[in-house]
Amino acid sequence: MNLLTYLINGISLGSVYAIIALGYTMVYGIAKMLNFAHGDVIMVGGYICFITMNYLHMPGIAGVLLAVVVCTILGIVIEKLAYKPLRQATSLAVLITAIGVSYFLQNAALLIFKADPKVFTSVVNIPSIKLFDGQLVISGVTLVTIAANIIIMVCLTAFTSKTKMGKAMRAVSEDKGAAQLMGIDVNRTISVTFAIGSGLAAIAGVLLCSAYPTLMPTTGSMPGIKAFVAAVLGGIGSIPGAMLGGILLGIIEIFAKAYISTQLSDAIVFAVLIIVLLIRPAGLLGKKISEKV
Amino acid sequence: MGTLLSVQDLHVYYGSIHAIKGVSFEVNEGEIVTLIGANGAGKSTTLNTVSGILKPRSGSIEFEGKSIIGVPAHKVISHGMALCPEGRRIFQQLTVEENLEMGGYTRTKEENQESIQDVYKRFPRLKERYKQIAGTLSGGEQQMLAMGRALMSKPKLLMLDEPSMGLAPILVEQIFDIIKELHTAGTTILLVEQNARMALSTADRAYVLETGTISMSGDAKELLHDERVRKAYLGG
Ligand SMILES: Nc1ncnc2c1ncn2[C@@H]1O[C@H](COP(=O)(O)OP(=O)(O)OP(=O)(O)O)[C@@H](O)[C@H]1O
Ligand SMILES: [Mg+2]
Numbered sequence: 001m002n003l004l005t006y007l008i009n010g011i012s013l014g015s016v017y018a019i020i021a022l023g024y025t026m027v028y029g030i031a032k033m034l035n036f037a038h039g040d041v042i043m044v045g046g047y048i049c050f051i052t053m054n055y056l057h058m059p060g061i062a063g064v065l066l067a068v069v070v071c072t073i074l075g076i077v078i079e080k081l082a083y084k085p086l087r088q089a090t091s092l093a094v095l096i097t098a099i100g101v102s103y104f105l106q107n108a109a110l111l112i113f114k115a116d117p118k119v120f121t122s123v124v125n126i127p128s129i130k131l132f133d134g135q136l137v138i139s140g141v142t143l144v145t146i147a148a149n150i151i152i153m154v155c156l157t158a159f160t161s162k163t164k165m166g167k168a169m170r171a172v173s174e175d176k177g178a179a180q181l182m183g184i185d186v187n188r189t190i191s192v193t194f195a196i197g198s199g200l201a202a203i204a205g206v207l208l209c210s211a212y213p214t215l216m217p218t219t220g221s222m223p224g225i226k227a228f229v230a231a232v233l234g235g236i237g238s239i240p241g242a243m244l245g246g247i248l249l250g251i252i253e254i255f256a257k258a259y260i261s262t263q264l265s266d267a268i269v270f271a272v273l274i275i276v277l278l279i280r281p282a283g284l285l286g287k288k289i290s291e292k293v
Numbered sequence: 294m295g296t297l298l299s300v301q302d303l304h305v306y307y308g309s310i311h312a313i314k315g316v317s318f319e320v321n322e323g324e325i326v327t328l329i330g331a332n333g334a335g336k337s338t339t340l341n342t343v344s345g346i347l348k349p350r351s352g353s354i355e356f357e358g359k360s361i362i363g364v365p366a367h368k369v370i371s372h373g374m375a376l377c378p379e380g381r382r383i384f385q386q387l388t389v390e391e392n393l394e395m396g397g398y399t400r401t402k403e404e405n406q407e408s409i410q411d412v413y414k415r416f417p418r419l420k421e422r423y424k425q426i427a428g429t430l431s432g433g434e435q436q437m438l439a440m441g442r443a444l445m446s447k448p449k450l451l452m453l454d455e456p457s458m459g460l461a462p463i464l465v466e467q468i469f470d471i472i473k474e475l476h477t478a479g480t481t482i483l484l485v486e487q488n489a490r491m492a493l494s495t496a497d498r499a500y501v502l503e504t505g506t507i508s509m510s511g512d513a514k515e516l517l518h519d520e521r522v523r524k525a526y527l528g529g
Contacts, residue, residue, distance in 0.1 A: 164398070171384045171395050177346055178382040180366040181375070183399035183446070 004136055006258050007251065012142040012211065014250020015149035019204040020227030021234070021242035022156065023197030029173040029237035030193045033094045037078060037101035039224015041198050043109060045071045045205030046215045050118055060123030067202040075198025076191055084187065102221075109217035122210040141210045148203060153243055156196075160239065169193060173237065222266075226253075229273050235286025244284055248272075295357075297322045297450055297481050298343065298374070303352035305335075305342050312338045314505040315352070320450065320483050325476050327484040327492040327513060329526055330502035336485040337379045339502070340452050343483075344376040345369035356450070371399050375448035379455050379485075381439040385428030389419050392427050392438055396445030405445065412441040415471065433464040440471065444480075451475065452483045457491065469495055489526035493517040501526075 020042060027035045048070045049063035056062075082101050086094050126140040160166035172179045172189045180186055208223055209215050226249060234245025252272055256265040276284065298320040305313035313335045320326045328336050341347045343354055345366035354361050356372050364372070375396075384392050393412055397405035413420035416437045422430065427438060436456060443451060453472070457465040469491055476482055486492035493499055496513040501522065509516065516522045 164394075167387065167391055167394060168398065170387060170391075174384050174386055175382055178378060178384065179395070180346060181344060181370065181378060181382075182395045182442070183367050183370040184395070185365075185367045 002258075006254050008136075008138055008142060008146075010251030010254035011247055012145045012250070013254060014230075014247035015145045016204050016208050016211070016223065016246075017227045017230045017249050018149055018243045018246025019152055019200050019207070020223060021231040021246045022152070022239060023201050024228050024231040025234070025236055025238060025242040026169075026193050027197050028231070030169055031079075031083065031190050033083065033091065034098060034228070035083075035194075035197075036095070036098040036224070036228075037082075037105055038197065038201060039220040039222075039227070040102050040105035040109075041071050041074060041201040041220065042205035042208065042223060043215075043217060043220035044074060044105060045202030046120065046209040046219055047109060047113055047118075048202070049123065049206045049209070050120055050215055053121055053123070060121075060125070064123055064203065064206050067206055068199045071202035071205075072195045072199040075194040075201075078198075079191055079194040084190075106217045106221075113217065115217065118215040120209040120213040120215045122213065123206055124210055139211075141207070145207045145211065148207060149243075152200065152203070153239075156239055165189070165192060226269065229269060232283055233273055233276055235283030238283070238285045238287070241283055241285035248284075295322050296320070297357060298483065299353075299355045300339075300343065301353045301355075303339070303342065303354065304350045305338055305347055306350050307338075312505055313342065313349070316502070316505070316507055318500050318507065318510070320481060322449075322481055323476075323479070324498060325472070325482045325484060325496045327486060327496035327499045328502055329486055329489045329492055329499060331525075332487075333504075334502040335505045336502055337454055340376055340454050340483070340485055341378075344374065344452065346376075370446050370448070373448055374450040374452060375443040375446050376452040377439050377443040377454065377456060379458070381435050383427045383430075383435055383438050383442065385426070387427055388424050389427055389430070389438055390423040392442050393419075393445050396442035399446060404447075408445045408447060412444055415444075415474070416441050433460055433467075436460060436464075436468060437471075440468075444475070448480065450481045450483060452485075454485045455487055456484075457486065457488050465491065489522070490517070493522075 023038050024035065027033065045067040048067040052058050052063035052066050053060060078101055082097050083094060086097060122141055124140045124144045128137050128139040130137050160170060168184045169189055171182065172184060172186050176186050205220065227246065230245035230249045231242050233249060234241025249269060253265050253269055256268040260268065296319050301317045303313050303316045316339060328339065330336050338347065342349050345361065345364055349362065356374060361369055361372055384395060393409050394405060397408055418434055419437060419441055427435065430438060440456065456468050460468065465488065472482060472484065472495060484492055484496060493513045493516055499510065499513040499516045500507050501509040509522065
């Protein structure tokens with residue numbers, strides 16, 4: 001029964017990673033950049049939700065919505081101010097800028113919310129489910145997290161495969177020049193991608209804080225890095241890859257904590273990444289299509 | 294017949310490299326005009342500049358009398374011209390039909406449904422393979438897809454950059470037949486080719502580009518028999 005509990009917790013944690021990893025992977029796919037500030041958008045989402053619930057005394061759902069709105073706008077603004085001027089710059093310059101944005105967000109949060117951890121009230125208030133005479137308990141947050149992940153996955157897949165904007169995104173991620181020739185506004189497409197990624201980060205932030213209720217300016221860093229690992233593990237640029245990588249990572253982490261060592265769990269996570277990349281350099285679902293001449 | 298495209302004294306740079314040095318040419322409505330020249334002469338640079346992907350340092354580009362300098366690259370197609378770029382540049386991971394939809398990105402769904410049927414009529418191979426991932430098409434099929442995609446916006450001016458590149462002779466014939474058909478159907482064509490013989494026999498007029506400048510121009514059939522052109526581009 002323990003095994004099953006760990007598995008479900010792993011899938012739940014992995015779902016959070018997966019939702020964050022989607023943002024990493026979509027932005028990478030289209031803008032070919034690693035947005036290291038992505039993890040900190042999670043933290044912003046957490047604080048917005050916290051404020052809405054604790055200071056504005058509104059229900060959790062309002063907190064989630066507001067967090068999504070604020071983070072979506074934040075994502076668009078970050079892209080416009082920090083990354084867009086660097087469209088022609090080297091990837092190293094963009095990477096350093098992204099790290100700068102990350103520090104900026106953390107320090108801004110430090111100034112506004114101070115360093116002391118806030119105790120986050122869960123936005124989920126559905127009761128936990130008890131199965132097998134109470135031997136297996138699944139919390140409401142766990143259920144909601146897994147459900148949210150599935151819904152997001154289905155919606156994103158439909159969006160990228162069925163809608164005009166989604167198809168344009170895939171076209172832009174492959175060949176910006178050719179996409180422009182078709183009449184696709186590349187800047188707008190990139191902006192929409194950042195918006196979606198950041199909106200998802202807000203949801204991830206709220207779910208993460210609901211499960212692990214400590215909120216600090218650095219709350220987003222580690223999950224951000226883990227989600228980045230998940231995205232690379234699954235094959236960066238691939239949406240199903242982010243999903244698979246996230247879930248796997250969550251499961252590995254929980255099992256490592258349970259059966260090996262809490263201290264070593266992060267090291268194990270990174271070890272898995274290294275092994276997978278040695279065997280499949282493009283990640284689990286990353287693909288390389290050879291060009292025909 | 295009016296002038297569709299007029300390029301005057303165009304200068305284009307890649308950083309400090311002066312790739313196009315004062316090129317002027319015109320394409321009149323209903324013509325097939327070809328731009329020939331050796332590797333690196335600046336043919337692709339010229340087409341990419343006309344379609345807005347590259348920005349000229351100076352000079353003018355007018356389409357139907359309207360300047361398109363400074364128009365963002367993604368808005369140029371709406372003026373009525375489409376470029377089928379060098380190397381095809383189809384979207385490898387999209388399906389055949391999705392590639393065509395992208396070609397009609399600026400148009401309505403209804404218009405596209407009609408255009409897709411037109412493209413399928415011209416390229417039945419594409420219809421058979423509409424769900425196939427474009428990267429898995431053969432080279433010839435990819436070229437057809439690239440041309441079909443460029444036709445989706447129903448351009449008045451179709452610009453083709455080396456459509457015969459890397460194709461077997463029989464396919465080259467086929468591509469040129471299609472170019473002639475499109476022309477007969479009323480599309481004006483600006484054709485860039487390495488295969489100067491085919492290009493000159495197909496076109497009405499021609500310009501010869503040499504390291505960024507136009508060195509010769511005139512009636513395509515006359516250039517086909519010109520001594521200098523024969524020596525430089527037709528192998529004697
Ligand atoms: N991105 C670039 N950066 C720097 N120089 C470039 C770039 N693209 C082209 N050039 C240079 O500009 C000149 C013209 O190139 P262009 O591609 O227009 O030639 P082309 O006539 O199309 O040749 P080909 O027949 O080989 O396609 C060449 O000297 C080339 O080296
Ligand atoms: Mg060329």
